[in-house]
Structures are given as C-alpha cells and as structure tokens.
Amino acid sequence: MPPKLLGRGAVQIRWRKVATSPRRWGSSISQRPGSDSVRFPGAVNSKFTTQMSFVKPADIPAIPTYRVMDSDGVLVDTDRGPPDVTDAEVLTWYKNMLTVSIMDVIMFEAQRQGRLSFYMVSAGEEGVTVGSAAALSPDDVVFAQYREAGVFQQRGFTLQEFMSQLFSNKNDNGRGRNMPVHYGRKYPKMHTISSTLATQIPQAAGAAYALKLKALQNPNHPASVVACYFGEGAASEGDFHAALNMAATRSCPVIFVCRNNGYAISTPTLEQYRGDGIASRGIGYGIDTIRVDGNDIFAVYEAMQAARKLALEGGPGGGRPILIEAMSYRVSHHSTSDDSFAYRARVEVEDWKRRDNPIIRLRKWLERQGIWDEDRERETREDLRRTILKEFGAAEREKKPALREAFTDVYEEMTDETREQMQELKRILQTYPEEYDLRQYEGGADSL
Numbered sequence: 508m509p510p511k512l513l514g515r516g517a518v519q520i521r522w523r524k525v526a527t528s529p530r531r532w533g534s535s536i537s538q539r540p541g542s543d544s545v546r547f548p549g550a551v552n553s554k555f556t557t558q559m560s561f562v563k564p565a566d567i568p569a570i571p572t573y574r575v576m577d578s579d580g581v582l583v584d585t586d587r588g589p590p591d592v593t594d595a596e597v598l599t600w601y602k603n604m605l606t607v608s609i610m611d612v613i614m615f616e617a618q619r620q621g622r623l624s625f626y627m628v629s630a631g632e633e634g635v636t637v638g639s640a641a642a643l644s645p646d647d648v649v650f651a652q653y654r655e656a657g658v659f660q661q662r663g664f665t666l667q668e669f670m671s672q673l674f675s676n677k678n679d680n681g682r683g684r685n686m687p688v689h690y691g692r693k694y695p696k697m698h699t700i701s702s703t704l705a706t707q708i709p710q711a712a713g714a715a716y717a718l719k720l721k722a723l724q725n726p727n728h729p730a731s732v733v734a735c736y737f738g739e740g741a742a743s744e745g746d747f748h749a750a751l752n753m754a755a756t757r758s759c760p761v762i763f764v765c766r767n768n769g770y771a772i773s774t775p776t777l778e779q780y781r782g783d784g785i786a787s788r789g790i791g792y793g794i795d796t797i798r799v800d801g802n803d804i805f806a807v808y809e810a811m812q813a814a815r816k817l818a819l820e821g822g823p824g825g826g827r828p829i830l831i832e833a834m835s836y837r838v839s840h841h842s843t844s845d846d847s848f849a850y851r852a853r854v855e856v857e858d859w860k861r862r863d864n865p866i867i868r869l870r871k872w873l874e875r876q877g878i879w880d881e882d883r884e885r886e887t888r889e890d891l892r893r894t895i896l897k898e899f900g901a902a903e904r905e906k907k908p909a910l911r912e913a914f915t916d917v918y919e920e921m922t923d924e925t926r927e928q929m930q931e932l933k934r935i936l937q938t939y940p941e942e943y944d945l946r947q948y949e950g951g952a953d954s955l
C-alpha cells in the first residue's frame with residue numbers, strides 16, 4: 508500500500524514494507540533441538556561442524572572476470588549472439604570514447620603550458636565509463652569520483668560544458684567555484700564531483716534510499732537507480748564500508764561501480780588490500796556482485812544493464828544494491844600533479860597501452876563488422892580535435908563569473924555576514940586598483 512501523505516512533503520512510511528527481504532525477525536529465531544545448523548540471530552544458515560578449520564582466503568578461487576570480446580575484438584563465446592546493441596549505438600560509444608581521449612591529450616598539454624591549473628585524464632578507463640553510462644536512463648542519478656568524464660560525455664554533457672568548467676568561466680554549471688574536472692549537471696542527473704574521496708558513496712546509498720521512498724509514494728512513476736563510481740583506493744575509506752552495509756540492509760537501488768585501475772596515486776593494489784579485489788567485499792556485505800573486464804565495453808554494458816534490472820527488482824519497496832568491479836589499468840599519471848614514472852616502470856605502462864586498451868579493442872570489433880576503417884578513424888579524430896580546440900578557445904576567452912556570484916547563490920538568501928564580506932572585498936579592490944586585474948571578471952568591481 509502506498510504511504511499516506513500527511514501534507515507538504517511529509518510522508519508516513521510503513522517501515523515494515525520497506526524492510527529488507529528475506530526478513531529475519533529476531534523473535535522467530537531459536538535453536539531447535541537436534542538441528543544440524545546454527546540458529547543464532549546473527550547466522551541462520553550455518554552448519555555445525557566438528558572440523559576445526561579457518562577459512563583461508565587463498566583457498567577460495569578468485570572471482571572470475573566477465574568478458575564478451577577478447578583483446579582482439581573477437582566474441583569469446585561463439586554459442587551466444589553478438590551484444591544486443593545497434594551499430595549506431597556502438598559507433599556513438601566509440602566516438603564518445605575518442606572524444607574523451609582526445610580531450611584528455613589536449614587538456615593535459617594545456618595544463619603543461621600553464622593555461623589550466625589542473626587536469627586528470629581517464630586514459631584506459633573509457634570503456635568502463637562510457638559502457639556503464641550507456642545502460643543508464645536519464646532519470647538515474649550519478650555520483651562520480653573524478654575520472655569519469657566518459658560518463659558525463661555519454662550522458663550528453665557538451666564540450667562547452669566541459670570547457671566552461673575547466674576554465675571556470677561564466678557558463679560553468681558550478682559558476683567557476685571548483686577546481687577543474689569537478690563537473691556536475693542537473694539533468695541527466697549528475698552530482699557535482701567532490702575531491703574528498705569516498706564521500707559520494709554513502710551519499711549515493713542515501714539518494715538510492717530516497718528514490719526507493721519516492722517510488723513507494725508514486726508507484727506509477729518510472730523507477731530509477733543511483734550509479735556510484737569510485738576507485739579501488741577510495742574503497743579503503745570507512746565511507747565505502749558504511750555505504751555498502753547501509754545499502755544492503757535498507758535494500759537501496761544503487762549500483763556501485765568500482766574502477767579498479769591498479770593504482771591509487773602511487774599506491775599499487777598490492778599495498779592497498781590483501782583480499783580478492785573489491786568484489787569480494789560486496790559478497791561480504793550480502794550484495795550481488797560481478798567482476799568485469801573493464802577494457803571490454805560490451806561486458807561493462809551488459810553487466811550494468813543486468814545490474815540495473817536487478818537493482819529495481821521487486822517493484823516499489825523492493826530493490827537492492829549491486830556491486831560491479833571493473834578491472835582496468837590507469838594508463839596515465841594520476842593527475843597533472845603526478846609523475847607516475849617515479850613509482851612504476853615505463854615499460855609496464857607501454858605494455859598495457861599496446862597490449863590491451865578499451866578503445867583499440869572496440870575499434871578492432873568495429874573493423875571486423877565492416878563499419879569502421881582507417882579513413883573513418885582519421886577523419887573522425889581530425890574532426891573531434893578541431894571541434895574540441897574550437898570549444899577550448901571559446902571557453903578560454905570567455906569572461907569569468909561576476910565576483911558578486913562568490914557571495915550570492917551560496918545561500919538561498921544572502922546573510923548579513925556575506926553582505927559585509929562582499930562590501931569589504933569591494934572596499935579592498937577600490938583602495939588598491941593597481942593590485943588587481945579585474946578585466947576578466949564579468950562586470951569587474953562594479954558587480955559587487
């Protein structure tokens with residue numbers, strides 16, 4: 508039964524309806540005489556044993572990695588049909604991967620030339636981001652980490668939006684208040700990136716719980732999920748564990764997508780954890796989990812599509828979290844502030860670039876289908892490069908937001924304190940005009 512509306516947004520929730528399933532009511536648990544399994548409240552399906560043995564992680568086989576095509580772009584399982592997507596869709600994915608990859612090269616260089624304060628590339632991880640976003644609907648809510656430009660690109664974020672954010676100009680959705688690569692958009696829903704690692708994970712669990720309550724209120728509205736992206740390094744934060752447990756116990760429709768790219772800045776996975784990657788943790792929290800080959804865009808897409816369906820199973824009041832661990836390799840430096848050759852061998856990187864890469868893999872697939880060739884590749888790359896550079900130039904020349912916006916639009920209404928601070932800034936700028944070049948800010952000091 509849908510919850511009863513109490514007036515202006517307040518909702519009376521029937522908590523039992525929202526409870527997780529299968530249900531384990533504490534009062535119904537008791538140890539039956541002669542039973543061969545434990546019936547303690549905390550473990551209801553555990554068999555008694557007289558063999559004293561510790562479970563050794565090393566004795567448990569590693570969770571397998573789902574793949575559809577191999578590194579030559581060939582379908583691995585010939586008994587199944589090709590992925591259920593049109594040529595047009597796959598070509599769009601490919602162009603989106605290329606766009607992000609070319610933008611990365613240009614922006615990395617621009618930072619080196621001092622035209623941009625900071626940048627992070629996602630080389631090697633375009634398959635994870637584009638492939639997973641392709642399985643989402645526009646109403647689904649995304650919480651990302653920072654290396655997910657492909658998710659934004661696949662969901663319609665324009666080059667003008669990327670560039671306006673990177674140059675903090677007046678067209679930036681965030682009004683120039685964030686470091687570069689902290690993108691955000693209202694629709695399709697993508698929360699603004701936050702640098703503080705893992706904070707997005709409990710936020711995503713909470714947002715998914717809110718979506719679930721919304722679905723209970725309005726069962727006729729199309730259901731949506733939350734997709735939450737993070738790296739294997741961020742999964743060492745306490746927030747990750749709190750979020751997974753919260754999502755599991757409240758049955759929240761959230762898909763956790765871990766990009767396991769082998770490094771957290773200079774920390775390799777060997778030093779990050781001792782278990783079987785991040786996937787094994789999902790199982791520990793009672794969450795349906797899959798590990799996929801992140802360089803195989805079809806595997807990522809299919810896993811995400813299936814995950815979305817599972818996450819929404821049971822209709823309003825149902826739902827559950829899913830964990831996808833997408834394996835890949837961070838091909839570039841962590842960011843423009845990092846030189847990764849200080850902690851990893853150049854040959855290791857070269858090897859990955861040459862041996863296995865999501866873009867090259869999909870290109871091989873497309874060529875095998877007869878829908879791509881050398882000429883189309885060259886023309887598309889040239890075209891994308893030209894368009895990106897055009898947007899780059901326009902965004903770089905564009906004015907910065909009015910100084911006034913540093914004070915307005917923070918709270919719904921300006922507080923007395925922010926008004927005083929704004930006047931103080933104006934006084935300083937007018938007292939020392941030769942110290943500040945305000946030409947690049949819309950309206951100069953007059954905006955204050």
Ligand SMILES: Cc1ncc(C[n+]2csc(CCOP(=O)(O)OP(=O)(O)O)c2C)c(N)n1
Pocket residue numbers: 654702703704705737738739740741742766768770771772837841
């Ligand atoms: C709470 C917090 N601790 C530390 C950092 C510094 N930091 C930024 S990125 C990063 C590594 C994250 O690695 P991972 O989650 O694997 O993502 P990747 O960079 O590999 O995509 C660290 C330690 C931070 N931003 N926030």
Ligand SMILES: [Mg+2]
Pocket residue numbers: 738739740766767768769770771772837
């Ligand atoms: Mg990482």
